[in-house]
Amino acid sequence: MARQVRIDTDECIGCEACVELCPDIFAFDDEAGKSHVIKAEGGDEACIEEAVASCPAECISYE
Numbered sequence: 301m302a303r304q305v306r307i308d309t310d311e312c313i314g315c316e317a318c319v320e321l322c323p324d325i326f327a328f329d330d331e332a333g334k335s336h337v338i339k340a341e342g343g344d345e346a347c348i349e350e351a352v353a354s355c356p357a358e359c360i361s362y363e
Contacts, residue, residue: 303362305337305348311359318351318360326351 305325309317310333318326319335325348327338342348342362352360 305359306326306340306363307335307337308359308361309334309336311357313357315356317354317356321351321354322347326342343350 307326309332314328314333314335316328316335319328322336324343326335328335335337337338345362351361352362
């Protein structure tokens with residue numbers, strides 16, 4: 301099974317770090333004030349891993 305990118309939106313603090321790092325994978329929902337995944341199947345693994353490591357809320361998973 302392929303790896304999937306997920307954000308726990310309950311934990312997301314809306315810092316947009318993931319969106320800045322990987323705009324092809326993540327987007328920001330202005331109404332909710334949180335980021336969300338727009339390409340769950342992933343893409344550039346190095347970019348996704350950097351987003352996971354950079355998330356201050358530690359709410360991104362890539363499994």
